Amino acid sequence: MTTSTIDxxxxxxxxxxxAPGQVRSCDTTGLPVCLTAQRFIKxxxxxxxxFLLIGGIGAILLALTRWPAVHLLxxxxxxxxxxxxxxxxxxxxxxNFEIAILYFVGPVLLNSRLFSAKLAxxxxxxxxxxxxxxxxxxxxxxxxxxxxxxVPLQAHPAxxxxxxxxxxxxxxxxxxxxxTLYIAMRDxxxxxxxxxxxxxxxxxxxxxxxALLHGAIALVPTWLWxxxxxGSIDPAWYRIAWWGLGHMSQQVNVCAMVAVWYLxxxxxxxxxxxxxxxxRGAFVLYILFINLASAHHHLVDPGVGAAWKIWNSGYAxxxxxxxxxxxxxxxxxxxxxxxxxxxxTRGLFGWLIAAPWSNPGFSGFFLSLVIxxxxxxxxxxxxxxxxxxxxxxxxxRIPGHFHVTVVGGTALAFMALTYYLVPLIFQRxxxxxxxxxxxxxxxxxxxxxxxxxxxxxxSFGVPRRHWDVExxxxxxxxxxxxxxHVMLGLMGIGAIIAVAGLLLFVGLxxxxxxxxxxxxxxxxxxxxxxxxxxxxxxxxxxxxxxxxGTMTLVLIFLLVFVVYYFANWLWLxxxxxxx
Amino acid sequence: xxIYSPEADWLRxxxxxxxxxxxxxxxxxxxMFIAMPYWHFYGKQNSTGxxxxxxxxxxxxxxxxxxxxxxxxxxxxxxxxxxxxGSDAYLQAQMWSWYPILKLRKGQTYRVHISSIDLQHGFSLxxxxxxxxxxxxxxxxxxxxxxSAGEFTIICNEFCGIGHHLMTGRILVDE
Numbered sequence: 241m242t243t244s245t246i247d248x249x250x251x252x253x254x255x256x257x258x259a260p261g262q263v264r265s266c267d268t269t270g271l272p273v274c275l276t277a278q279r280f281i282k283x284x285x286x287x288x289x290x291f292l293l294i295g296g297i298g299a300i301l302l303a304l305t306r307w308p309a310v311h312l313l314x315x316x317x318x319x320x321x322x323x324x325x326x327x328x329x330x331x332x333x334x335x336n337f338e339i340a341i342l343y344f345v346g347p348v349l350l351n352s353r354l355f356s357a358k359l360a361x362x363x364x365x366x367x368x369x370x371x372x373x374x375x376x377x378x379x380x381x382x383x384x385x386x387x388x389x390x391v392p393l394q395a396h397p398a399x400x401x402x403x404x405x406x407x408x409x410x411x412x413x414x415x416x417x418x419x420t421l422y423i424a425m426r427d428x429x430x431x432x433x434x435x436x437x438x439x440x441x442x443x444x445x446x447x448x449x450x451a452l453l454h455g456a457i458a459l460v461p462t463w464l465w466x467x468x469x470x471g472s473i474d475p476a477w478y479r480i481a482w483w484g485l486g487h488m489s490q491q492v493n494v495c496a497m498v499a500v501w502y503l504x505x506x507x508x509x510x511x512x513x514x515x516x517x518x519x520r521g522a523f524v525l526y527i528l529f530i531n532l533a534s535a536h537h538h539l540v541d542p543g544v545g546a547a548w549k550i551w552n553s554g555y556a557x558x559x560x561x562x563x564x565x566x567x568x569x570x571x572x573x574x575x576x577x578x579x580x581x582x583x584x585t586r587g588l589f590g591w592l593i594a595a596p597w598s599n600p601g602f603s604g605f606f607l608s609l610v611i612x613x614x615x616x617x618x619x620x621x622x623x624x625x626x627x628x629x630x631x632x633x634x635x636x637r638i639p640g641h642f643h644v645t646v647v648g649g650t651a652l653a654f655m656a657l658t659y660y661l662v663p664l665i666f667q668r669x670x671x672x673x674x675x676x677x678x679x680x681x682x683x684x685x686x687x688x689x690x691x692x693x694x695x696x697x698x699s700f701g702v703p704r705r706h707w708d709v710e711x712x713x714x715x716x717x718x719x720x721x722x723x724x725h726v727m728l729g730l731m732g733i734g735a736i737i738a739v740a741g742l743l744l745f746v747g748l749x750x751x752x753x754x755x756x757x758x759x760x761x762x763x764x765x766x767x768x769x770x771x772x773x774x775x776x777x778x779x780x781x782x783x784x785x786x787x788x789g790t791m792t793l794v795l796i797f798l799l800v801f802v803v804y805y806f807a808n809w810l811w812l813x814x815x816x817x818x819x
Numbered sequence: 820x821x822i823y824s825p826e827a828d829w830l831r832x833x834x835x836x837x838x839x840x841x842x843x844x845x846x847x848x849x850x851m852f853i854a855m856p857y858w859h860f861y862g863k864q865n866s867t868g869x870x871x872x873x874x875x876x877x878x879x880x881x882x883x884x885x886x887x888x889x890x891x892x893x894x895x896x897x898x899x900x901x902x903x904x905g906s907d908a909y910l911q912a913q914m915w916s917w918y919p920i921l922k923l924r925k926g927q928t929y930r931v932h933i934s935s936i937d938l939q940h941g942f943s944l945x946x947x948x949x950x951x952x953x954x955x956x957x958x959x960x961x962x963x964x965x966x967s968a969g970e971f972t973i974i975c976n977e978f979c980g981i982g983h984h985l986m987t988g989r990i991l992v993d994e
Contacts, residue, residue, distance in 0.1 A: 271822075315981055349822055386978050390939045392955065393980070433829065436821035475939055475954045502821040512820055514837050516829035519821075541952045542870030542959035549868065550855045558848035565844040569837065626855050627865055633950040634941045634976035701948040703941070703976035708984040711974070715895055715916065718945070718972045718987040787836045794840055798847065805851065809858070815947050817863040817928075817964035 256351040257427035263353070268664060268763040269507070277347035277354040281340045281665050283364055284413075285658075288336035289749055291328045291371065292651075296742040298325035303690070303735030307728055308710060315707045319384045322705060324375065326387030330489070330646065331406065332371040337654050338444065338496050339363070339413040344665075345441035345499065346420040351429040355419030359412055366409025373402030386705060388482060391462060391473040400463035407455045407485075414445045414452075436519055437506075440499030443523040448492045450531055454484025476543035480534075487534035490642070493650040494564070495526050497612070500653045501571045501605055507660060508602035508768075509595065510582075511574035514787075519570055525563035529555045536620075539629035546626070553626045561621055568613045568797065572606075573790040580786065582770075588789045599767035604656025604680035608649050611688055616645030618801050619695065628808045631815065634705075636731075637698030644691040647738075652684050655745055662749060663764035668756030673767075676748055683741025690734025697727035863964075866951065873958040875936040878911065885909040886919050894920055894989065902929060909933075910973075910988075912940040912953045914980055917973045917988025925992050928964045941977030944990065950976060965992040 256263060256272055264273050298321045304312040313321065347354045354360060376398075377383050383395035421442065424430060434442070458481035464470045502519070505511040513519045535552030538544050555561060572592075579591035596602045619641040623632045632638060659676060662668055670676050702709055702724050709728070711718040759765070833841060859865055885900065885908065892899040898919040902908040904927035911918045912935040923929060933942055935955040942951045947967070953959055973988035 315984070319978065319981070319983075384981075390977070393938050393978075430824050432824045432827050435823050436825065474956065476957060479954075506821045510820075513825075515831065515833045516825045517831055518833045518837060518841070538952075540866045540950060542868055542954055542957040544868050546859055546865065546867045549866070550859065554852045554855060557852045561851075562841075562844055562848050565847075566841060569840045569844075573837065621851065625851070627858050627862060630864060630866055630950060631948050633952065634943065635948070635950065699948070701943065701945045703943060703974060705978045706976065706984060711984055711987055714985045714987045715897070716920075716972070716987040716989055718974055720945075791836050791840070798843065802847070809854070812864050813862070815864055815949050816944075816966050818949065819865050819867055819869075819962040 253351055254428055254431060256353070256429045257423060258353045266664060267759070267761060271348050272351050273665070274347040274353045276357045276360070277343045278665055280354070280360045280364060281343045281661070284336040284340040284343070285661060285665075286753075287368060287371075288333050288340065289746060291333040291336070292742065293746050294375070295325050295328035295333055296739055296746070298322075298328065299742075300735060300739040303732050303739075305707065306709075307732030308725055309729060310732065311708070316381070316384060318707045319386065319705075320378060320381060323384060323386050324378045327374055327378070327403075328371075329651075330387065331403070332367075332374075334493055334646070334650065334654075335406070335410050335489075336367065338448070338492060339367070339410065340661075341496055341500065341657075342414065342417040342441055342445060345435075345438045345503075346417045346424070349435050349438050350420070350424040352420055352424035352427065355416050355423055359416045359419070363409045363413035363416060366412065367406050368409075370402045370404070370406030370409060373398055373405065377402060388486065389462070390482075391465070391475050391478045394466055397463055397466040400459050400466055404456065404459050404463060407452045407459070411449065411452045414448050417441075417445050436513055436516060437499050437503045439520050440495060440502060440523050443527050444492050444495035444499065446527050447488055447495055447530065451485050451488035451492055454481055454488060458482040458485055476541065479538060479541065480544075483534040483537045484531070487537060488531050490646060491526065491530040491533070491560075493646055494530070495523065497608065497650040497653045498523075498564075498567045498571075500657050501567070501609060504601055504605040504653070504656055504660075505571055505575050508599055508605070509575050509578045511578040513574055514570055514577065518566060522563035522566040522570075525559045528559070530560035530563075532556065533560065533624060536624040536629070539624070539626050540633045549626045553624055553629075558621070561617075564613075564617055565794075568609070568617070569790060569794050571609060572793060573787040576787045576790045588792055591789060594771075596768035596770075598677055599659075600676045600680050601656050601659040601767060603677070604652055604659065604684070607680055607684040608653040608656065611644050611652065611684055612649030613797060614800060615688060615691060616641060616649050618804055620645060621801075622805055622808050625805075625808070628812055630818070631808070631812060632698065634703055635698035636694045636702045636704050639704050640691045640694030640698055643687055643694065648684055648687045648691065652680060652687075655683065656680060658745075658749060659767065660764075662752045662756070663759060666753050666756075667758055667760045668752045669759055669765055670748055670752045670756060672748060672751075675744060679741055679744050679748065682744065683738055686734050686737030686739070686741055688734075690731050690738055693727045693730035693734055697724050697731060700724040700727065702728065869960040869962070871958040871960070872956060873934055875934070875955050878909075878932075878934045878958060879936050881932070882909045882911040882918065890919075891922060897989075899991065904929070906930070907932060910942075911936060912942070912975070912986075913937050915975070915982040915986035917942075917975075917986065920989040920991065922991045922993070923963075923965050925965050925968045925994055928962060931961045931963050932958050933961065934958045938979045939977050940975050940979050940986070943974045943976040945972045945974060947971060952977065965990075968992045968994045
């Protein structure tokens with residue numbers, strides 16, 4: 241990164257509310273880093289990386305089992321590892337990373353101290369203890385119920401208890417963030433409105449409270465039922481309550497990811513939001529409407545009617561989708577404006593070609609944007625269309641979709657952020673910088689390849705969460721044609737590439753954190769050196785003419801979206817008639 | 820800069836390309852929002868969620884009665900049952916089978932009642948690829964009209980324990 245990008249724009253800042261000796265000024269960005277917040281950012285990041293590794297080992301075991309030619313694990317271990325993979329990745333890893341992000345966007349960006357170190361310790365320990373309980377319970381073989389633990393399938397009581405403890409810990413971490421917002425406002429540590437990234441983090445935190453409360457509503461009675469204190473749990477009720485946790489927590493991920501996009505766009509290219517009001521408005525739309533999408537899990541359920549399904553599936557009027565489409569424009573557009581104003585004005589995409597691709601913080605984030613938009617976003621809306629879901633529910637199309645939202649999107653964005661987190665917060669430099677530059681491409685490319693193969697296999701009807709699609713030993717034979725088998729093989733190859741990217745990431749981070757050169761007292765080593773630009777003869781464009789490249793990209797996106805959407809309606813019109 | 824507080828007058832409407840894109844995106848959102856109710860009234864494939872509370876034991880009894888009344892043969896030891904066109908048919912999901920085998924006629928409409936007597940299951944008709952969630956305690960009614968003839972497979976696509984992959988069934992459709 242070019243340090244001048246940041247320095248030249250630092251506004252004068254009011255004094256913070258830090259105790260003496262409890263803050264340091266970042267040697268690269270000049271941002272005031274609360275040392276307590278820094279400690280907990282490190283702790284949560286370390287836990288996130290550990291569980292990322294466990295989840296990643298699980299991932300490769302699963303992919304090699306679903307590849308029919310390999311069929312690695314026995315049935316019980318397949319379902320056991322599937323339970324572990326889902327919970328470690330979607331709950332433990334990602335929530336720890338998100339708490340780390342909140343502890344950054346609150347204290348550091350608002351020039352405040354963390355609200356309470358004690359509360360942070362309690363939150364951290366509860367999250368850790370809960371996660372360990374869940375992992376041990378699963379690996380002991382007492383809770384092969386998959387991530388969703390749909391009743392009346394019953395897990396060991398410790399399984400639910402571990403999840404509840406993790407959720408309570410996370411909730412306390414989120415309250416610590418809200419406490420920080422409060423004391424920063426009370427002590428006037430910043431002027432005017434909070435920065436956009438903090439605004440996005442706050443939106444994520446608000447949605448997280450909703451998600452975690454739904455988790456309590458679903459899991460506390462289920463825990464009591466597993467102890468024999470409650471007679472039975474209604475399966476339809478459980479599904480709706482559980483997905484209040486399960487889907488809303490994905491919306492936390494989306495929201496946190498978008499905040500990270502804005503953060504990385506700024507620190508890698510010096511981008512400024514085009515319109516603060518639009519970006520913030522889009523985050524507000526997330527808070528208001530995105531939770532309706534948990535209905536996407538009930539589109540072919542009994543117990544809920546068509547009107548309920550259509551209204552919720554459509555997010556009122558797709559207002560949360562509108563929000564994502566707005567971010568999908570404003571993020572690249574802000575980069576385009578920043579790059580053009582530096583003189584990269586050639587043609588439609590000269591600004592994009594000249595972008596700092598040798599910076600893994602940039603390439604990782606931009607790949608995340610593209611993979612999330614074209615892959616996860618489009619498939620999410622289409623699969624979540626009420627009637628089209630008939631062709632998709634519980635097939636491999638569903639994990640095909642969410643591996644390009646939460647993995648190719650959120651996890652990749654978090655990896656990109658880590659290329660700044662380690663030098664700036666851990667104050668350690670990465671080794672093997674050429675490998676760092678390849679890593680986002682390896683991970684993003686592998687996961688996209690895998691997800692596309694999964695989606696095709698799902699279109700052939702291949703179920704998700706299924707040990708043997710050759711149905712060996714079934715009373716009535718069943719199976720899929722060679723096309724589906726080819727896709728499952730390709731899925732395995734994509735998974736191998738993605739897991740290689742994951743292991744490389746973990747290796748690079750561990751090497752840097754434990755053995756990296758300290759950069760305390762001086763700026764981090766730049767990932768990218770800005771080449772000199774020939775002086776432009778014309779003034780940089782502004783306003784309407786400022787973003788023709790981005791406009792072209794989003795129009796291509798819209799075209800792909802429209803074609804895929806109507807193609808699915810066409811396929812639907814071909815299946816049996818049903819009401 | 821998105822990491823610093825914005826200027827005091829940040830609350831301004833968008834202009835230029837940003838405004839055009841918001842307009843385009845919102846128009847597309849409205850098209851998609853209208854498509855679902857449109858298909859509900861004019862399309863032929865809908866999941867209306869028609870369902871009734873039922874005790875698993877009571878449902879199993881209805882299935883037995885249905886099998887006893889309309890049984891026309893056997894396949895691999897499983898009864899094949901042919902309900903009259905336009906009538907009610909019953910399909911029972913359990914660990915790990917779909918019972919019985921249904922014999923239907925192409926172009927005829929049936930009210931197929933599906934429920935589980937133990938865990939949650941996933942009704943997945945292949946290779947047509949139509950999928951519905953089946954819950955214990957809920958009689959899920961699909962008003963179904965086969966539009967192609969042949970032998971079709973039902974698999975389970977909701978995890979239901981270690982024998983999940985053994986749970987298969989059949990629907991036979993005559994011309």
